[in-house]
Amino acid sequence: MGMLDELDHGAWELRERGAGGAVHRVCLENGRQLIQLKHPGLSCSSVVVEDEANSVTVQYTCRGRGYGRTHIRRETNRLVQIESQGIVNGLPFLLAEEGRKVGSCRN
Structure with a gap:
């Protein structure tokens, strides 16, 4: 998963794909x-399904809290495409977002 370690750190804007897609920011x-966007901060077990130079797919399980499968494709170290699906709080989720570095994190 070295590709993920090469992404630029700082403030990132995550924009849902599609008409009227919501936008939120994260300090990366x-x-x-980016693997656990719907399960942030939880200690989850994971299995790397695919690990290529410009993409990674990870399946993870957060015991008693849900699970997910996330595919991240790097276009540049400042631009990625994220697709994730799984279960959170007993409900299914499907996520398709574009992540773009927009600056520095604010403290």
Whole structure:
């Protein structure tokens, strides 16, 4: 998953693909944070399904909290495409977002 470690750190804007897609920001300290967007901060077990130079697919399980499968494709170290699906709080989720570095994190 070295590709994720090469992503630029800082403030990232995550924009849902599609008409009227919501936008939210995250302070990215490590590209691996993008794997668990719907389960942030939880300690989850994971299995790397695919690990290529410009893409990674990870399946993870957060015991008692849900699970997900995330595919991240790097266009540049400042632009990625994210697709994730799984279960959170007993409900299914499907996520398709574009992530773009927009600056520095604000403290």
